[in-house]
Amino acid sequence: MKAVLAIPILLILTLGISLQEVKADLVPEEAYLLEGFGFAVTEDVIKNSQIDFLIDLDRQIGSTTKLVVEDGFVTLGDMEFTVADITGSVLRDGHFIRLSGTADDSLGNQVTLSAFGRLIEDSQEGSVYSFTGRLSEGIFSNKIILTTKITQITSDLPTITTPGEPTPTLEEQIKEKEILIRIFSGASDQGFDLTYIEARKAATEATFEQGDDPTRARYLYPNRLTITPGTTLTFQNDDTVSHSIVSAKRDTNARGIGHDFRMFADGRVATGEIPPGENRSVLITDKGFLFLVDLDYAWVRMDVVSFPEVSQSQIIRSVNDARQKGN
Numbered sequence: 001m002k003a004v005l006a007i008p009i010l011l012i013l014t015l016g017i018s019l020q021e022v023k024a025d026l027v028p029e030e031a032y033l034l035e036g037f038g039f040a041v042t043e044d045v046i047k048n049s050q051i052d053f054l055i056d057l058d059r060q061i062g063s064t065t066k067l068v069v070e071d072g073f074v075t076l077g078d079m080e081f082t083v084a085d086i087t088g089s090v091l092r093d094g095h096f097i098r099l100s101g102t103a104d105d106s107l108g109n110q111v112t113l114s115a116f117g118r119l120i121e122d123s124q125e126g127s128v129y130s131f132t133g134r135l136s137e138g139i140f141s142n143k144i145i146l147t148t149k150i151t152q153i154t155s156d157l158p159t160i161t162t163p164g165e166p167t168p169t170l171e172e173q174i175k176e177k178e179i180l181i182r183i184f185s186g187a188s189d190q191g192f193d194l195t196y197i198e199a200r201k202a203a204t205e206a207t208f209e210q211g212d213d214p215t216r217a218r219y220l221y222p223n224r225l226t227i228t229p230g231t232t233l234t235f236q237n238d239d240t241v242s243h244s245i246v247s248a249k250r251d252t253n254a255r256g257i258g259h260d261f262r263m264f265a266d267g268r269v270a271t272g273e274i275p276p277g278e279n280r281s282v283l284i285t286d287k288g289f290l291f292l293v294d295l296d297y298a299w300v301r302m303d304v305v306s307f308p309e310v311s312q313s314q315i316i317r318s319v320n321d322a323r324q325k326g327n
Contacts, residue, residue: 036148126151
């Protein structure tokens with residue numbers, strides 16, 4: 001009998017020790033990027049599923065912090081749904097996260113998300129969570145299993161090494177709010193005009209900063225940025241053909257060549273033609289996610305998160321006030 005009683009006690013002690021050992025560094029009243037990938041499962045099929053959320057944390061009350069998903073998307077197979085109204089809570093000082101709400105696609109179809117995340121591991125770069133839950137569209141319900149990474153949104157910007165030219169320091173780029181983005185030579189034909197050594201060198205130079213996609217890094221760099229509205233992005237074309245970078249939406253209801261989504265410009269950002277050896281600048285004034293791409297060379301693309309340097313609690317209160325007025 002004593003042995004039987006000892007088992008649950010041992011489990012409780014083990015859970016307590018594990019919770020103490022792993023602690024998420026999620027700071028209240030700050031903004032975070034949650035991104036992950038996994039699967040949506042039914043009795044008949046298994047589909048890929050991805051989430052990218054821009055999250056605001058409110059003030060912490062006890063061991064719980066409320067959160068609001070400001071922007072982002074969730075995918076279910078080939079379908080992409082933009083966040084409409086998703087909220088949640090950070091529980092037990094970051095050991096658990098609960099999310100629930102709705103997201104819509106371009107045709108007005110809606111999915112309901114309900115997910116619970118458990119902290120797996122923490123590092124200086126961010127925290128890894130395992131999420132399980134449900135993603136439902138009408139009467140169809142999918143069980144989701146996702147592995148995600150949560151990183152704090154800061155104004156840290158990668159420096160760029162250009163042979164033969166002095167590179168502005170990180171502090172200078174932040175102060176001037178102008179970021180140089182290089183479109184690499186060979187980007188138009190996916191680098192096939194580069195020798196193996198040149199391609200490896202370009203990829204190595206481009207991916208030394210954390211968070212960059214090594215596949216896209218050989219086409220332009222940086223391919224991922226966190227900025228504040230009012231920042232200028234300057235695209236330097238080192239390729240042998242002209243490029244044109246625009247902000248775009250992915251049409252998840254139609255497929256393009258191969259397995260990529262068709263994309264269409266949304267009119268928010270457009271550099272115009274950038275001839276070889278020249279550069280063009282665009283001013284980013286919007287807040288939220290920006291997907292930038294050359295529609296003629298769809299693999300030349302990047303992600304930008306634009307977020308103002310204001311108190312996150314002010315943003316959350318303004319969002320809640322708007323919702324209350326809407327009701």
